[in-house]
Amino acid sequence: MSLVDHLPILVVLVPMFAAPLLAAVPSRGRLPWAIATLVSLLTFVVAVLITAQVLDSGTLHYELGGWPVPFGIGLAIGPLSALMLLVITGASLLALLWGPSSMDSEVGPEHQSLLYASWLLALCGLAGIAVTDDAFNIFVFMEISSLASYVMVAAGPNRQALTATFKYLIAGTVGATFYLIGVGYLYMMTGTLNLTDMAARLADVSSTPPVLMASGFILLGLALKAALFPMHAWMPDAYRFAPTPVAVFLAACSTKVALFVLIRFDFLVLHAATARARGHARPGAAAAERGRDAGRLRHGHLRARPQAHARLFVGGPDRLHPAGGQPGERRRSDGRIVHLFNHALIKGALFMAVGTLALRTGSSSLDDLAGIGKVHAADHPRFLPRRVVADRRAADRRLRQQVVLITAVLEHGWWAGCCCW
Amino acid sequence: MTFLGLYYYWVYVFVLVVGLYAVLVKGNYVKRMIGLGIFQGAVFLLFITMDKVEGGTGPIFVTPPEPGDLFANPLPQVLILTAIVVGISVTALGLALSIRIKEEYGTIEEAETAEMDRQA
Numbered sequence: 001m002s003l004v005d006h007l008p009i010l011v012v013l014v015p016m017f018a019a020p021l022l023a024a025v026p027s028r029g030r031l032p033w034a035i036a037t038l039v040s041l042l043t044f045v046v047a048v049l050i051t052a053q054v055l056d057s058g059t060l061h062y063e064l065g066g067w068p069v070p071f072g073i074g075l076a077i078g079p080l081s082a083l084m085l086l087v088i089t090g091a092s093l094l095a096l097l098w099g100p101s102s103m104d105s106e107v108g109p110e111h112q113s114l115l116y117a118s119w120l121l122a123l124c125g126l127a128g129i130a131v132t133d134d135a136f137n138i139f140v141f142m143e144i145s146s147l148a149s150y151v152m153v154a155a156g157p158n159r160q161a162l163t164a165t166f167k168y169l170i171a172g173t174v175g176a177t178f179y180l181i182g183v184g185y186l187y188m189m190t191g192t193l194n195l196t197d198m199a200a201r202l203a204d205v206s207s208t209p210p211v212l213m214a215s216g217f218i219l220l221g222l223a224l225k226a227a228l229f230p231m232h233a234w235m236p237d238a239y240r241f242a243p244t245p246v247a248v249f250l251a252a253c254s255t256k257v258a259l260f261v262l263i264r265f266d267f268l269v270l271h272a273a274t275a276r277a278r279g280h281a282r283p284g285a286a287a288a289e290r291g292r293d294a295g296r297l298r299h300g301h302l303r304a305r306p307q308a309h310a311r312l313f314v315g316g317p318d319r320l321h322p323a324g325g326q327p328g329e330r331r332r333s334d335g336r337i338v339h340l341f342n343h344a345l346i347k348g349a350l351f352m353a354v355g356t357l358a359l360r361t362g363s364s365s366l367d368d369l370a371g372i373g374k375v376h377a378a379d380h381p382r383f384l385p386r387r388v389v390a391d392r393r394a395a396d397r398r399l400r401q402q403v404v405l406i407t408a409v410l411e412h413g414w415w416a417g418c419c420c421w
Numbered sequence: 422m423t424f425l426g427l428y429y430y431w432v433y434v435f436v437l438v439v440g441l442y443a444v445l446v447k448g449n450y451v452k453r454m455i456g457l458g459i460f461q462g463a464v465f466l467l468f469i470t471m472d473k474v475e476g477g478t479g480p481i482f483v484t485p486p487e488p489g490d491l492f493a494n495p496l497p498q499v500l501i502l503t504a505i506v507v508g509i510s511v512t513a514l515g516l517a518l519s520i521r522i523k524e525e526y527g528t529i530e531e532a533e534t535a536e537m538d539r540q541a
Contacts, residue, residue, distance in 0.1 A: 136500050136503075139504075139507075140503060140507065143507045143510070143511070147510055147511065147514060150514055150518075151514070154518060154521070159525040159526065160538050160541070162518060162521050162522045162525060163522060163526075163531075163534050163535070163538060165518055166450060166518050166519075166522065169511070169514065169515055169518065170444060170453060170457065173457055173461075173511050174441070174444060174457075174460070177460060177461055177464055180464055180504065181437075181464055181467065184464070184467050184468055184471065187471070187497070
């Protein structure tokens with residue numbers, strides 16, 4: 001086999017092996033940064049090559065250690081996974097290219113090689129989630145990326161970074177553990193951890209209590225990880241007190257990856273199974289859906305994030321009702337994916353803009369930034385368009401999102417849920 | 422009786438909720454880490470319980486097993502081995518964070534650190 005056949009695993013292995021090497025590199029000047037950027041660039045190139053292959057010849061399958069798939073761990077990269085890979089590796093590369101001077105101002109030089117080593121581990125974990133087709137593997141990669149993220153956030157310049165990290169750690173671990181419980185129930189009922197295999201086997205058991213419990217636990221766990229609306233308490237502080245380049249990287253892709261796993265479970269595993277069980281047999285629905293994603297992305301059905309969130313949030317109970325498989329749903333799902341991508345760009349760019357301002361003025365508080373437009377006119381246009389795009393949409397959609405969610409909750413009569421807010 | 426026969430699952434649910442309670446309610450960082458440990462321990466119990474086959478032995482054989490031999494499913498045990506390692510890493514990191522918080526704030530009570538953050 002040539003190296004090209006091993007691309008799917010290389011995107012994980014390159015940062016994984018580079019991380020301990022980087023940790024051993026003496027923390028002098030920009031050397032750790034240069035290595036991390038180089039590795040990140042390499043990973044990005046691998047991701048681009050993978051995407052080219054996927055667009056060329058469809059979903060890539062790879063068997064780890066040569067074990068055939070239901071027994072060993074399999075990787076499967078469809079168009080959606082390839083897009084996630086591009087977002088993750090691209091965000092890492094851009095944040096690193098943008099970040100060195102901001103990082104120098106916030107993190108002491110003696111800690112930088114360890115911080116960049118954690119950065120590569122986070123990159124490895126996130127990329128791993130995108131490529132793997134194994135439910136337990138997702139858990140392990142999720143924890144690799146989370147642990148590395150905790151370390152990076154805790155490296156922030158203020159001491160509040162520590163308490164923010166603790167909150168992040170608790171929420172992240174509880175989320176991951178809920179996910180693990182869900183996977184346990186699914187494994188109990190299907191005897192497999194491979195997602196494709198699981199979707200097929202779930203058809204026979206789709207409405208048994210353990211499977212319903214599993215979808216609840218997985219939804220809850222991933223919602224915590226993705227900081228969906230009522231479970232987002234850990235997020236603002238974690239991003240605010242993290243070193244700015246870290247915030248750029250994590251804001252752009254780490255919650256997106258949790259949403260990506262949720263989408264895979266929602267539509268490709270549990271949904272495909274329930275749809276088939278209801279008698280709307282759609283042979284190969286999962287594969288077909290994956291195949292269409294790439295084509296549909298180009299048409300750009302841009303839908304709002306609130307809807308995405310609302311749908312995901314009520315996705316669990318909704319699946320139990322026959323209303324689940326409406327034609328509009330697929331369109332919404334495409335829009336959601338397009339929006340994930342756009343949102344990653346917007347959010348990453350916004351954090352960069354704020355970071356640039358903070359670097360120039362030494363503060364990111366709005367009071368201190370008053371009048372900044374006159375002093376640093378050159379930075380202003382860079383900030384403004386994205387600000388307009390993100391702010392106008394975000395502010396009014398965030399409001400609508402919450403209204404939509406609360407209405408959904410009221411409609412379902414979940415008063416207990418309302419009390420939590 | 423099935424209801425009581427599944428007592429392992431009752432224990433799992435009980436331990437899970439005890440752990441979750443400590444994580445959510447306690448205000449001391451170390452106690453919350455202990456709660457997190459209990460919470461994760463419950464999930465380990467769930468996996469270890471599900472691999473048991475009635476009348477089966479442990480999945481260790483000196484000679485290759487004959488068809489018809491009953492033994493526990495080794496896969497969940499391997500998964501939990503991995504999950505334990507993950508759990509230990511989380512605990513280690515959480516306790517290290519508590520030490521750093523103690524160094525910076527002089528306390529590991531969440532109410533007090535939150536108060537100091539508000540004043541800052």
